[in-house]
Amino acid sequence: MTIHVFLGPTLPRERAQELLPEATFLPPVSQGDVLRSVARRPSAIGIIDGRFHDVPAVWHKEILWAISRGIPVYGSASMGALRAAELAAFGMRGVGEIFTAYHEGSLNDDDEVAVAHADADDGYRPVNEAMVNVRATLAAAANAGIVAERTATDLVQLAKQTYYLGRSYPQLLAAGEAAGLPADELAALRAWLPGNRVDRKARDAEAMLRLMAQERGADVPPANFTFEHTAFFEQARQTAGELGGVAGAAANTDDGDPASVTALEILDELRLDPVRYRTVWERAALRATVDAAHPEPPADLPAAAARFRRLHGLTGTAETQAWLDTNGIDVNHFGTLVGIEQQVEETMEQLSEMMPLAVLDVLRIDGEYAPLCQHIAAKRRALTEHGLDGSGPTADGDTTLQQLRWYFDMIGRPMPQSLESHWRPLGFVDQRDFLRAVRSEYHYRTLADRTERRGI
Structure with missing residues (x-):
């Protein structure tokens, strides 16, 4: 098993793989993706980024399903922090300052972590700055004496008043100028920003990946709740398994595909x-x-x-x-x-020593044992009467290509390039054993056909 982590713009994929190399990193999570992940039985699931603007967000109950199945679920930084704060009482593991702020109530709005981003081909490049990063960056600027506490507070308010898609430091500096904030402080902040921005989300994501690496293979405590397995959930669980892509990939909606x-x-x-x-x-x-x-x-x-x-x-x-x-x-x-x-x-x-008797018992349960024994006895008599019972010396070459083609036509399968790929999974001792069985069945069916044509 592996670890599944849903990651997008918060952290570069290369950095994430350095911290948790054994993980499979999937696109930002959306509704149904955790259900698809659970179906592959990962050892743990980590949620960092998620989609919400264009598709339904990840469902709380699918996270609870994973936890109830003994799969630890971690969350941090963005959508992961939101869901972890909401499900901490049920065992979801929240990590980082952002999770703590949501869990304790000092943060409440979803827009604090909201970030629009480019697609996977562009590395999920963020389009705007997260509000939690703006807060942390301005607090660091005030602590460093770059701007006054009052100016930092005013800039935070200006950023909060801006729709999340439009939040950026150039936009914020322009808004500060328009609001009449001290020009010298804004100029100092502009010069300070490039090398001193605080990426609170990335920091929390890294902390979560380190914790997952540290706790990999640790015993998982049982869920502290009883999962309510409703018909609605069962339908959602089954229909979430779209075929034709990895978990989190967009499903092909062409009905003919x-x-x-x-x-x-x-x-x-x-x-x-x-x-x-x-x-x-x-x-x-x-x-x-x-x-x-x-x-x-x-x-x-x-x-x-x-x-x-x-x-x-x-x-x-x-x-x-x-x-x-x-x-x-x-x-x-x-x-x-x-x-x-x-x-x-x-x-x-x-289990090879136990299997033969187990197979016989299954045949008895299904009512196939006695008819099969009668068929085998009749087959043995017919082959013996015509000297085709294989009691004499035989070689692989005695089973012709025609007989093999007949056999695979009979079972409705194309003849494989490697006979081993067919006989080995069926449990034949070796290829010669398989060929003898084909040869006997061919002769028996041929005799039966001749008898039927003669009307006997």
């Missing part, structure tokens, strides 16, 4: 075929159980990834990227997927 398909739509489609749904659900349950029991990725994740690519015919970078694009995941999710798959295979190997 696979990226617009939601997890709920996929589940509903699977449920129309109960057998297929149960098969997928039980395989997913195994993955979820193994994942919960192994919080850390396998020791040699690169080797596991290489093996996965080999088994799936992903021979080069281009093929791998095409597979990622087709399946709507990024490199980080691919690492998680591969790691869990490796742990599933290792777990199944450990």
